[in-house]
Amino acid sequence: MDLSGYLEMFIEESKEHLQAINDQLLKLEAEPDNTNIVNEIFRSAHTLKGMAGSMGYEELASLTHEMENVLDLLRNNKLSITSEIMDVIFTCVDLIEKMVDSIEQGGDGKADVTDVVNQLANIQNPSTAGEGEIVTALAEVAAAAELVLDEFQLSVVKSAKETGKKAYSISVTLDERCTMKSVRAYMVFQAVEELGEIIQTVPSVEQIEEEKFDQSFTLLLLSDQETREIQFQISNISEIKEVMVSEVADLGQQVHDKDKLVNGTTNPENGLNKQKDKEETETGKKKQRSKSIRVDSxxxxxxxxxxxxxxxxxxxxxxxxxxxxxxxxxxxxxxxxxxxxxxxxxxxxxxxxxVEQVFNRFPRMVRDLAKDLNKKVQLVIEGAETELDRTVIDEIGDPLVHLLRNALDHGLESTVERQATDKPEEGLILLKAYHGGNHVFIEVRDDGKGINREKVLTKAIERGVVTQEEAKTLTDQQVNGLILASGFSTADKISDISGRGVGLDVVKIKIESLGGVITIDSSEGQGSTFRIQLPLTLSIIYAMLVKVEDETYAIPFNSIVEITNVRHDQVSTLYGQKVIQFRGQVVPLIYLNEEYQVPEVEGKADRQQLFIVIVRKGEKTVGLVVDSVLGQQEVVLKSLGGFLTNLYAISGSTILGNGEVALIIDANQFIK
Missing domain, CATH: 1.10.287 (Helix Hairpins)
Incomplete structure (x- = not known):
């Protein structure tokens, strides 16, 4: 059977479930007694297992099944959460991610899972003494009602009935021509879960996943929807022959009778519901129905x-x-x-x-790094809903990884050091995104020790980045920027986290390649803030068209500060560099006809004034000297192809309305 048509959907949904599991596991570490979180993890793991089994990835399905068994014990209060159990589950999730990545890269999704499976098996303990009678009683009552509900399921059903939900028996018959029964059943499960909570299936989910059923299966659903809505939702799925939905009116009484049998009382506060938080029924609420579709990038x-x-x-x-x-x-x-x-x-x-798509991966990463460094840290994420062009999103992840690692390793002090300076034991890292005009800003802030000015200057002088004379004139902002120099690192010793001499120059290079800039603010003893400014999109930009001799160039608006003109006699020479006085500061001039070696137009009259486009990068400015300014225009950024790469101060090209090709200037490269 050819499953290739479902592969992309399997990979995408597997990644979504793995991300959800990681997020919920981090919450569970903070709230180990919250059973609702365990239930959410269990559901994602169960769905992932079913998908893997349907696609034929048996090792992946088996590993997830073992993890699911441990989660089942946790959610039924048969196990208590410990750091050791959490570490094993995290390890299991990491291994599942690697297997999914292998499948995405065209591999078979197999890995050596023996060690992890053994650890999961060791965690699983038999039921404690004294519960046998309850389980037996429940089994007898459930059998009498022709239902197979465990203790947890009964408590959920009862709580749901108390909040006004209804129980539905849904019988689904597949078309005889359906060739992938388990996949079709999975699609039914997905549709039904949007309407409520599935409590039981007949045959079991495992049997359905393994296609050990004829053409029909039955679901027990808790929902606040009407029969007609449920029928309509399932009937929209192809290869479904018949759907029968009927309300189970006496289920509440049956559950009530079970409470009497097990607890010897009819008081709902003393029954099975007492063992579970009433908030669990919130998961049965109708989920917001998605109106989105997946589109290939x-x-x-x-x-x-x-x-x-x-x-x-x-x-x-x-x-x-x-x-x-x-x-x-x-x-x-x-x-x-x-x-x-x-x-x-x-x-x-x-x-x-x-940017949530990028930010979601960092809580887990920070948790693991903090554990390796033996530091206590809280990661706070703000503005995850801020939107960026997909092209930028794909590229911004690695620079942020570097910045977060730097904040953990270099920024935050050890617990002992923080206590000695009367700081809270737990360090704080803030990852924040927000819009500002036509840009998106991303900040990585920590409340650590900040940047030591003298230490940075000493290292910079040793590396030849600056001279001793230059070091005396640098502002704090300029000193902070030195740590972005190539190969610069102030680490006292090499570690697996950072400090390998690579430095943060890779961050700067990547950010600037995206048309962005990075700045650093720091206060010694109080912390540092790395601020990244990025354009909203890289595809269509606003630019100022300028003329240099007979050539037309486009300068992106996000680089331009102002356009002015000066007389020739206002241009001075300072240390061999042409400069002008502009707004109280000395601005060096770049003559584009010289930089780009543009042929001079014969017979061109000498102009009395120079047109100068002032551009900025961080705190530094330069003036680009052009012959004339044509006006602003929306231009489409196009690549110059594989043969014209790494051109100095050129980021691409565009085609103008008259068919002429104009090069797009990368002003950042003019500023050293």
């Missing part, structure tokens, strides 16, 4: 490329319209401009994804 890229061509043609039509001076053509072009602008906003929004 390559299709979004294709859509953006096609729209880019449309933008180029729009510019061409606008030029033709201005020359032709035909009112009908002008009106049509103006309408097309409005429509394409709306379409552009829609397409860009489709490409925007929350």
């Amino acid at each position: 390559e299709k979004l890229d294709q859509l953006m490329n096609l729209f880019s061509e449309l933008i180029i043609d729009r510019g061409r039509l606008e030029q033709i319209s201005r020359k032709a001076e035909l009112s009908e053509l002008t009106e049509t072009v103006e309408h097309m401009t409005r429509i394409s602008t709306d379409l552009q906003g829609l397409i860009l929004n489709m490409r925007m994804v929350p």
Whole structure:
């Protein structure tokens, strides 16, 4: 049976469930007595196991099954959570992630799981004495009611009935031509779980996953929905022959009778419900029905490329319209401009994804690193809903990993050091994202020891980054920026976390390649803040078109501070560098015709004034000298291809409305 058509869906949903498990495990460490969290982990693990079994990844399914057994003991209060158990479960999740990654890379998803399985098996203990009578009694009552409900399920059913939910028996018959019964059953489970909580299946979930059933299976569902809604939700699934939904009206009484049998009382406060928190029934509430669909990222890229061509043609039509001076053509072009602008906003929004997709991986990473470093740390995440272009999202993860590792290893003091300075034992790392104009800002802040100015300067002088004379004139902000220099590291000893001499220059290089900048604020003894500024999107940008001789260049708006003009006699020479006085500071000039070796136009008259585009990178500014300024325009950033790579101060190209190719200037490279 060919399952390749389901592979992509399996990988994506497996990653979602693994992320959910990691998130919930971290919550469970903080709230070890919260049974609701264990239930959420159990559900994700159970679904993951079913998917793996349906796809034929038996080792993955078996490993998840063993983890599920431990979780089942935890949620039924037959095991108490310890740090040792948490470590084993985390190890198990890491191994499952590696197996899923192997499948994504075209592998078989197999790994050596013997050690982890043995650890999970050692955790599992037999039922404690004294519970045998309760289990037997429950089994007898459940058998009489033709239901197979365990103690936990009975408590959930009872609590749900008390909150007004209904119990439904759902019988599903698959089409005889259905070739993948387990996958179809899984789709039914997904649809039904949006409406409530599945308490039981007949045959068992394991048998359904292994396709050990004919064409029919039955579900017991707790829901606040009506019969018609449930019927409609399931009937929309293909290869379903028949769906029968009926309310089990007397189930509440049956559960009530079970309470009498087991506890000898009809008081609901003394029954099985007493053992479980009433909040568990919240999981039975109807989930918000998703109206989204999965779209391959390559299709979004294709859509953006096609729209880019449309933008180029729009510019061409606008030029033709201005020359032709035909009112009908002008009106049509103006309408097309409005429509394409709306379409552009829609397409860009489709490409925007929350930074949560990147941030979600960090709590687990910080937890593990803190344990390795024997430090206590709290990671606070703010603004995870902030959206960025998917292209930027794909690239921003690694720089943030470096910054968080740096904050843990170098930023935060040891517990002893924090106590000696009257700081809380638990260090704080804040990971924050927020919008600001056409940019997104991401901050990594810690309340550690901050940056030691003298130590940084000493290391910088040793490495030849600055001279002793230069070091005396540097501001605190400039000194902080030195740690971003290539190969710079102040670590006293090498560790697996950081301090291998690689430094933070890789962060700076990556951020600048994305059109962003990084700045550092620090106060010794109080902590540091690394602030990253990124453009919202890398595909379509606003730029200022300038003329240099006969060539047209585009300078991105996010680099421009101001455009001015000066007389030739206002230009001075300082240490061999042409400079001007601008807003109280000395600004060096870059003559683009010289930098890019642009051929001079013959017969061009000498201009009395110079047009200068002031650009900024951090606190530094330079002036780009051009012949004229053509105006602003929305341009599509295009690559120069594989043959023209690493061009100095050029980030790409664009096609103008007249068909001319204009190079896009990377002003950051002019500022040393």
